[in-house]
Amino acid sequence: MDYKDLANLIFPDAKDISYYEEKYPERNLPEGAIVTRFAPSPTGFVHIGGLYQALVAREVAKKTGGVFFLRVEDTDQKREVENGVTGIVNSLKDFDMAPDEGMITDTEEIGNYGPYKQSLRKEIYQAYAKYLISQGKAYPCFCTPEEGEEIRKKQEAAKVRTGYYGVWAKCRNITVEEAYKKIENGESYIIRFKSPGREDRKIKHKDIIKGNVDFPENDQDIVIIKADGLPTYHFAHAVDDHLMRTTHVIRSDEWLSSVPLHLQLFHELGFKAPKYAHISPIMKNDNGNKRKLSKRKDPEAAVSYYKEEGIPVNAVKEYLLNIANSTFENWRRANPDKSMDEFDFQLNKMSVSGALFDMVKLLDIGKTVISKMTAEEVYENSLKWAEEYDKELLEMLQDKEYALRVFGIERGNKKPRKDISKWSEVKYNIEYMYDDKFYSKEQEYQYQVIADKEDIEKILNLYIEKYYNDNDDKQTWFDKIKELAGEMGYAKEVKEFKANPGMYKAHVGDVSTVLRIALTARANTPDMYEIMQVLGKDRIQKRFETAIKNLK
RNA sequence: GGCCCCGUGGUCAAGCGGUUAAGACACCGCCCUUUCACGGCGGAGUCAUGGGUUCGAUUCCCGUCGGGGUCACCA
Numbered sequence A: 001m002d003y004k005d006l007a008n009l010i011f012p013d014a015k016d017i018s019y020y021e022e023k024y025p026e027r028n029l030p031e032g033a034i035v036t037r038f039a040p041s042p043t044g045f046v047h048i049g050g051l052y053q054a055l056v057a058r059e060v061a062k063k064t065g066g067v068f069f070l071r072v073e074d075t076d077q078k079r080e081v082e083n084g085v086t087g088i089v090n091s092l093k094d095f096d097m098a099p100d101e102g103m104i105t106d107t108e109e110i111g112n113y114g115p116y117k118q119s120l121r122k123e124i125y126q127a128y129a130k131y132l133i134s135q136g137k138a139y140p141c142f143c144t145p146e147e148g149e150e151i152r153k154k155q156e157a158a159k160v161r162t163g164y165y166g167v168w169a170k171c172r173n174i175t176v177e178e179a180y181k182k183i184e185n186g187e188s189y190i191i192r193f194k195s196p197g198r199e200d201r202k203i204k205h206k207d208i209i210k211g212n213v214d215f216p217e218n219d220q221d222i223v224i225i226k227a228d229g230l231p232t233y234h235f236a237h238a239v240d241d242h243l244m245r246t247t248h249v250i251r252s253d254e255w256l257s258s259v260p261l262h263l264q265l266f267h268e269l270g271f272k273a274p275k276y277a278h279i280s281p282i283m284k285n286d287n288g289n290k291r292k293l294s295k296r297k298d299p300e301a302a303v304s305y306y307k308e309e310g311i312p313v314n315a316v317k318e319y320l321l322n323i324a325n326s327t328f329e330n331w332r333r334a335n336p337d338k339s340m341d342e343f344d345f346q347l348n349k350m351s352v353s354g355a356l357f358d359m360v361k362l363l364d365i366g367k368t369v370i371s372k373m374t375a376e377e378v379y380e381n382s383l384k385w386a387e388e389y390d391k392e393l394l395e396m397l398q399d400k401e402y403a404l405r406v407f408g409i410e411r412g413n414k415k416p417r418k419d420i421s422k423w424s425e426v427k428y429n430i431e432y433m434y435d436d437k438f439y440s441k442e443q444e445y446q447y448q449v450i451a452d453k454e455d456i457e458k459i460l461n462l463y464i465e466k467y468y469n470d471n472d473d474k475q476t477w478f479d480k481i482k483e484l485a486g487e488m489g490y491a492k493e494v495k496e497f498k499a500n501p502g503m504y505k506a507h508v509g510d511v512s513t514v515l516r517i518a519l520t521a522r523a524n525t526p527d528m529y530e531i532m533q534v535l536g537k538d539r540i541q542k543r544f545e546t547a548i549k550n551l552k
Numbered sequence B: 001g002g003c004c005c006c007g008u009g010g011u012c013a014a015g016c017g018g019u020u021a022a023g024a025c026a027c028c029g030c031c032c033u034u035u036c037a038c039g040g041c042g043g044a045g046u047c048a049u050g051g052g053u054u055c056g057a058u059u060c061c062c063g064u065c066g067g068g069g070u071c072a073c074c075a
Helices: A003-010 A017-023 A048-063 A084-094 A118-134 A145-157 A176-184 A233-243 A253-269 A303-309 A313-324 A327-334 A359-371 A375-389 A391-396 A400-407 A423-433 A435-440 A453-467 A474-487 A494-499 A508-520 A528-535 A537-551
Strands: A035-038 A067-070 A101-103 A138-141 A190-193 A202-207 A211-216 A223-225 A248-252 A275-279 A283-286 A289-292
Touching: A003 A118, A003 A138, A003 A176, A017 A118, A035 A048, A035 A248, A048 A067, A048 A248, A048 A275, A048 A303, A048 A313, A067 A084, A084 A101, A084 A303, A118 A138, A118 A190, A118 A223, A118 A233, A118 A253, A138 A176, A202 A253, A202 A275, A211 A253, A223 A233, A233 A253, A248 A253, A253 A275, A303 A423, A313 A327, A313 A359, A375 A391, A375 A400, A375 A423, A391 A423, A400 A423, A423 A435, A423 A528, A435 A537, A453 A474, A453 A508, A453 A537, A474 A508, A474 A528, A508 A528, A508 A537, A528 A537
Parallel strands: A035 A067, A067 A101, A248 A275
Antiparallel strands: A138 A190, A190 A223, A202 A211, A283 A289
16 A cells, blocks of 8 residues: 555545646746736735736736736635625726736636636645555644644743644654555545755745845645645645746745745645745834834725725735836836836836835825826826716806806816825816805805905906906906006005015905906916906806805 | 845935936926916935955945745635
8 A cells, every 4th residue: 555545545536647647838928027926815915915916917918928926825814705706807907907917807818828817726736646646745633723732832841842743743644555445444634745855955046036045944734735625825825826828926025934935835745946036025214213104094095995995006016016016117207108018117126025004195196196187087097086986076067068167267287286186176176166065065265365345346347347367368367467566555465565565465466366366266277368258257257256144 | 033125315216336315206596478286497305234355335235123025725
């Protein structure tokens, strides 16, 4: 009786691994093409760090004419969440990052290297586990979880390394006969990898991002097949990334310390190991301490947050790309109108330490991104966001022609206005341009320098009756306000006022402020000429009348 | 605790033995025909720390301190 008999007893129906090796041949890709993947577990929550990894992985694959695929790691049935896959697929779609291969809905997939859902690959893992057993490189372990716990306690008490290794690996040296008998007797077991490693030996590993890292060899007989017949992460990683012909494993750096194990697994399985790039996580400052963005504590940890807030997709991506390669920022300044896909992303230039998440900067990028859009694009995006998150805004946007005029204010010129950083700010931004919104609430008119109510009333009346004309061009419009200022005894030029402050009550700027506030009830607005053009004389007049009434 | 990684201004960071130590966000001031925003100009602010090596260290080595990761039949 030998290892083969044991392997046959454990996995009688498993295919020979040559079947899979042939079924999933090396990919026929151009020289230098990189194959990457995004491999989340479907917990129903997509972390911004996950999106970050996916963005980087996709960027690298795209750049080299390779493949970016999505694999769902659902080997932990306890964590299974309904529609978890849909959440992942949709998040990638929302960010315009759909994979070339892999899951495209909860149940459907594309590509020739599937299934791309690990729970559907059970027989594949078992075939490779069988292979390992038949080679004497893996063995059944009959220790119960409770026994494992006991071993660990003993190890802790003895102050030695914890784990299933060396003399602690009780089942490692069970004879084939003994194992055979236990299995026939119905004892339950799991499959462990028989590690050939020694803790006192070092291995060298070159990570694309972290650089040279030395580790002790792995000597842990880790579990490869759990009691439920499904593989653990480590085993699935080796089998899948080999069979799916992944060239570069781009993943979170919490996996860095598992590299010795993974390399060993690849070696013992007879696979060529992929290259690894371990990405530092996105952090957050929590009372002076850095910590990972937390699903529970930080709303911005969820990718859904960005959608809900209406932060433009490209702003999020550019921000993430900037964390990944900080030279992106300089490139962006030099190429303000190019698509970010043209940026020459470098995996090996990624930061080795984790960056603190900076919402202020993200929002600044949001402003820039939106400022570059046409009124039409702003309209479409606002509408899309409003449909899902803001009924009131949606209503306001029904009159598209008018909305386009409002969004067109100070847009499209060489120095476009940068005042909207996310779609959820749109409503506040344009509200005062809508009469029903404007009149539906009690406005507060805070006239600033000019406080004399009679003067204010006079300015408003005089302006609308004597000076304002819808057909004036901007210069004429401007000159007329100066004339009005002069007629009322205010300085026509600010400089003049500053030179002789005693000669005037105030200056033309203060007069404008009165007009602006009567018009919008706001101290800060975009260009007043354009606002007036959109409003038109009748509406301007009505707003002035309302403002005057409010004075009394 | 063992093992591993990291440490340049408030934040993201460039830098690879000799630099006035880039740039961006944020902050402050000035200018930009009248607000705000944009833009322009200017400003404040950094190489964690102690030892080496070197003619010379932010750059190389060691220690210290600080931060992070990992030690599951979770991924």
